[in-house]
Amino acid sequence: xxxxxxxxxxxxxxxxxxxxxxxxxxxxxxxxxxxxxxxxxxxxxxxxxxxxxxxxxxxxxxxxxxxxxxxxxxxxxxxxxxxxxxxxxxxxxxxxxxxxxxxxxxxxxxxxxxxxxxxxxxxxxxxxxxxxxxxxxxxxxxxxxxxxxxxxxxxxxxxxxxxxxxxxxxxxxxxxxxxxxxxxxxxxxxxxxxxxxxxxxxxxxxxxxxxxxxxxxxxxxxxxxxxxxxxxxxxxxxxxxxxxxxxxxxxxxxxxxxxxxxxxxxxxxxxxxxxxxxxxxxxxxxxxxxxxxxxxxxxxxxxxxxxxxxxxxxxxxxxxxxxxxxxxxxxxxxxxxxxxxxxxxxxxxxxxxxxxxxxxxxxxxxxxxxxxxxxxxxxxxxxxxxxxxxxxxxxxxxxxxxxxxxxxxxxxxxxxxxxxxxxxxxxxxxxxxxxxxxxxxxxxxxxxxxxxxxxxxxxxxxxxxxxxxxxxxxxx
Ligand SMILES: [Zn+2]
Ligand SMILES: [Zn+2]
Ligand SMILES: [Zn+2]
Numbered sequence: 001x002x003x004x005x006x007x008x009x010x011x012x013x014x015x016x017x018x019x020x021x022x023x024x025x026x027x028x029x030x031x032x033x034x035x036x037x038x039x040x041x042x043x044x045x046x047x048x049x050x051x052x053x054x055x056x057x058x059x060x061x062x063x064x065x066x067x068x069x070x071x072x073x074x075x076x077x078x079x080x081x082x083x084x085x086x087x088x089x090x091x092x093x094x095x096x097x098x099x100x101x102x103x104x105x106x107x108x109x110x111x112x113x114x115x116x117x118x119x120x121x122x123x124x125x126x127x128x129x130x131x132x133x134x135x136x137x138x139x140x141x142x143x144x145x146x147x148x149x150x151x152x153x154x155x156x157x158x159x160x161x162x163x164x165x166x167x168x169x170x171x172x173x174x175x176x177x178x179x180x181x182x183x184x185x186x187x188x189x190x191x192x193x194x195x196x197x198x199x200x201x202x203x204x205x206x207x208x209x210x211x212x213x214x215x216x217x218x219x220x221x222x223x224x225x226x227x228x229x230x231x232x233x234x235x236x237x238x239x240x241x242x243x244x245x246x247x248x249x250x251x252x253x254x255x256x257x258x259x260x261x262x263x264x265x266x267x268x269x270x271x272x273x274x275x276x277x278x279x280x281x282x283x284x285x286x287x288x289x290x291x292x293x294x295x296x297x298x299x300x301x302x303x304x305x306x307x308x309x310x311x312x313x314x315x316x317x318x319x320x321x322x323x324x325x326x327x328x329x330x331x332x333x334x335x336x337x338x339x340x341x342x343x344x345x346x347x348x349x350x351x352x353x354x355x356x357x358x359x360x361x362x363x364x365x366x367x368x369x370x371x372x373x374x375x376x377x378x379x380x381x382x383x384x385x386x387x388x389x390x391x392x393x394x395x396x397x398x399x400x401x402x403x404x405x406x407x408x409x410x411x412x413x414x415x416x417x418x419x420x421x422x423x424x425x426x427x428x429x430x431x432x433x434x435x436x437x438x439x440x441x442x443x444x445x446x447x448x449x450x451x452x453x454x455x456x457x458x459x460x461x462x463x464x465x466x467x468x469x470x471x472x473x474x475x476x
Contacts, residue, residue: 031250032233050181070129076121080117085104137164225244279341283343287345311332414433
């Protein structure tokens with residue numbers, strides 16, 4: 001089996017910096033931009049079969065496994081597609097110059113079988129491929145769906161591929177062919193449109209708008225679409241404007257589904273609120289004990305200034321979200337810009353919010369609360385990159401400390417009486433170790449081969465600690 005050539009690195013290496021998909025993006029996207037992507041087609045020789053093989057990394061049963069891509073070939077090309085892992089697949093077949101797409105995603109525990117797609121023709125012809133990718137997939141929107149009781153939004157996941165291909169760990173795409181691959185002229189021009197939410201450029205069929213790919217149409221019954229941005233696209237390289245008949249949504253199908261359609265219910269139930277509060281308090285406590293001082297104190301030690309003063313002047317005494325002036329410093333709410341749920345302490349990157357905005361933001365990460373414009377502004381004010389604000393990494397420094405001090409964590413911190421108390425049928429210490437495992441799962445830059453829950457159970461089972469019914473009086 002050979003490695004696939006081309007610009008994209010099809011390595012099995014874990015992506016280190018971002019959870020973005022392999023598609024290009026531009027931070028200032030409004031959804032009204034498009035560009036041309038030139039693809040050099042493969043020569044599909046008469047009688048020979050070209051088979052692409054998608055090999056997946058092992059999955060933990062929590063993360064999605066998926067693959068997908070875009071292609072263009074003549075109607076007479078025979079395509080054989082085989083996905084032994086799932087019967088639900090997105091697979092379209094369109095006549096050139098229209099582009100087609102395929103893909104799927106599913107939950108698996110362990111190793112998924114390789115997926116194959118084969119192209120065969122009786123005469124020499126071309127095959128253009130774009131963004132053939134596979135791997136493990138995760139996006140914060142999936143967590144948001146679960147946390148907001150919107151699990152219906154996790155059905156039919158195959159239907160939003162390949163645009164939902166936010167790969168957290170790459171698989172390998174390889175191919176089988178009887179002879180070395182040859183490429184032919186001329187190049188095929190694909191058209192990509194920007195999404196105003198994720199800022200990626202994703203394929204559209206510019207000359208046949210109803211053959212939709214990554215964006216749905218805007219006005220179908222009421223065509224022609226005369227809405228600016230929806231019905232009029234501007235080429236970001238040439239400035240050329242294209243008038244569309246049906247127009248496209250500003251958001252890609254993925255963003256439309258999770259960031260426009262899915263109702264987020266941040267008014268959580270009383271029990272959930274209590275759990276949130278406990279987790280928050282205990283994470284605050286854990287971080288403070290790790291750093292051995294309160295965030296305010298450590299800010300003073302590091303800078304010689306007061307955290308409250310600095311945030312107040314940086315945000316000019318205004319709420320960052322609604323811009324209303326805040327009465328005074330004491331009325332200002334400091335929001336963890338990087339989530340406490342990922343073990344970030346309150347520090348110099350804090351955001352100034354009014355009481356109302358602070359309540360409505362709750363634990364949401366910045367990208368689920370602020371607009372793209374606000375994110376850019378917040379990045380300038382806090383010095384955190386837009387990427388860090390959009391896909392925050394856990395605080396690896398704290399994780400490293402925790403892993404180095406497991407005995408302290410399990411036998412000292414988690415055995416505090418308040419943590420061993422049962423509330424609503426749940427032991428707080430167990431909520432904490434579960435929340436810690438969630439932190440590890442969200443890491444992109446470091447792969448942790450550890451589970452705080454397993455370690456908790458292991459220690460409990462071996463009776464090292466946690467026997468809250470232990471009757472010390474009877475020890476002889
Ligand atoms: Zn999008
Ligand atoms: Zn329209
Ligand atoms: Zn406000």
